[in-house]
Amino acid sequence: MIRISDLHKKFRDNEVLRGVDLSIQKGETIVIIGRSGCGKSVLLKHIIGILKPDTGRIVVDGEEITRFEAEEMYEIRKKFGMLFQGSALFDSLTVEENVGLGLREHTNLSKPEIQEIVQEKLSWVGLSGIENLKPAQLSGGMKKRVGLARAIAMEPECILYDEPTTGLDPIMADVINHLIIDMRNKLKVTSIAVTHDMVAAYKIADRIAMLYEGKIIFTGTPEETKNTTNPIVRQFIEGRGEGPIKAV
Amino acid sequence: MNLVRENPLVFIGKKSLTLVRDVGGVSLFIKDIIKTFPRGISRTHLVTEQMLYIGVNSIPLVILTSLFTGAVTSVQAAYQFSDLLSMRYLGSAVAKAILIELGPVLTAVVIAGRVGAGMAAELGTMKVTEQIDALESLAISPIRYLAFPRVLAGFIMVPLLTIIANFIAIVGGLFVASSFLNVSSHTFLTSFKLFFKMTDLTAGLLKSFVFGTIITTISCYQGFRTEGGAEGVGKATTRAVVVSIVLILVADYFVASVVFGTG
């Protein structure tokens, strides 16, 4: 359903993406791993068109979104939900308004109907009774989960998770991992998740892809990933300081 | 800073390029806001919220500044009149200066400082904390959701504030004239009425529509293009205020030239 080909992106002299090729099938969960600063978040932002590539193409359901005008882009984005790495909650809105904003803007649902959906989504991420708080009153992990509830509120076809479990305690991390698995099994959602957390990656992924020096250098099932002989991937998943990847 | 070491020609060249880029950027931004027009207006709650913020909350500040503006106008006009003109004309001179120039311009400058800075800081913070990206990800246009209600509210509220300012300033002028300048309030008001032309009022209000649009458009534009954390937000805020005030003064000249002719 999503095909990324030869994607290049430079910020001033900083070549972040140098020819990314990746296909994502409908209904699968793909986990993208890679070192901090290698461009994982930048890649996600290209998929929903917040960033425009210098060259290269992204095709979503047969439509080349990299050539879209702003108006067409807004239509295609309704298929997507995104959890931002820093949560990116609207700090002038309450939790309830944050999660319900998409519903309020894009549907004709009444206020009580929206409230009901918001409460359901918040309960999925293990939160309740915080509807009227402002983001500034939440802990980091709570913000992340509100961000997640906002991303899934419209039940999109495809969800992009930027480090969904970073900053959560291990128990809550497991709850979120199961939520991601449930979204795939029950709602047939396509998921693209970015994480450093290899435990989570093995648990939720159908496929794991590694981004390194601006390219996808490896893709494989969790099993294939564990057994790979690729020295770069091995060093990353084993978390070693020495190897082909320079630590500093 | 490397301003000193840089070749002056290179420096001027760079600055001109920035200017051209900004003029282009603002033009595109205005085009996007105008395109939003019919649909954006349906979000009345957002527009009302901004009208409260820009308009209602600015009233005390506008009253305070315009009261003193009117007072000083009376004092200084009287000084300029002394030995030259009869004080009978004071009311007309003060009122015209206020309606045509001081009311609209000073209100706009005060609003640029209060509202422009706040707007640029708010939107700039939203930009650097990815809240603008988050809106995009929810398929909500930041132009429609954030910029349009602000620009519309500025367009409506700055003229209304100007009307309040005009009134208060004239009252201030009248008070000073009758209390300290030996011009009775009757004389002051008679002269005001005798020489009043509708153009005085409409020209001033026309200016304030333009100023209101300038303040909100520039502040939203600066907010949206903020980059680089808290430091970036600070710079965007300063730029929003400085650019708004400069453009207000420039636009003031052009509107005046069009309305009154350059003679």
Ligand SMILES: Nc1ncnc2c1ncn2[C@@H]1O[C@H](COP(=O)(O)OP(=O)(O)OP(=O)(O)O)[C@@H](O)[C@H]1O
């Ligand atoms: N808007 C931007 N402007 C300029 N440079 C940027 C921008 N966004 C990202 N970058 C640069 O792109 C590179 C990749 O950033 P990105 O956020 O994608 O890393 P990441 O892989 O998500 O890292 P992490 O795991 O730490 O989140 C970094 O060097 C960053 O400085």
Ligand SMILES: [Mg+2]
């Ligand atoms: Mg990241």
